[in-house]
Amino acid sequence: MCPYIRKGMNINGWYYYCDAVAFGLKLTGKDLDSIGCTEEQRKICKSLMELAVGVGIVPEPVDEG
Numbered sequence: 001m002c003p004y005i006r007k008g009m010n011i012n013g014w015y016y017y018c019d020a021v022a023f024g025l026k027l028t029g030k031d032l033d034s035i036g037c038t039e040e041q042r043k044i045c046k047s048l049m050e051l052a053v054g055v056g057i058v059p060e061p062v063d064e065g
Contacts (some may be wrong), residue, residue: 001039005045016052018045020059029061
């Protein structure tokens with residue numbers, strides 16, 4: 001799993017979010033793939049975030065140029 005994913009329990013139940021998005025990190029597709037944040041994994045993460053908190057935002061790769 002991506003090292004930027006944070007999950008845990010709070011008073012309202014489970015939370016699930018991505019530090020890469022929260023901190024506005026700009027990562028290339030290669031960077032994302034190297035940490036396991038593949039397109040498939042981003043779909044899974046987004047679904048889990050939407051289920052847990054109602055909204056899901058995942059990192060999008062930036063141009064390598």
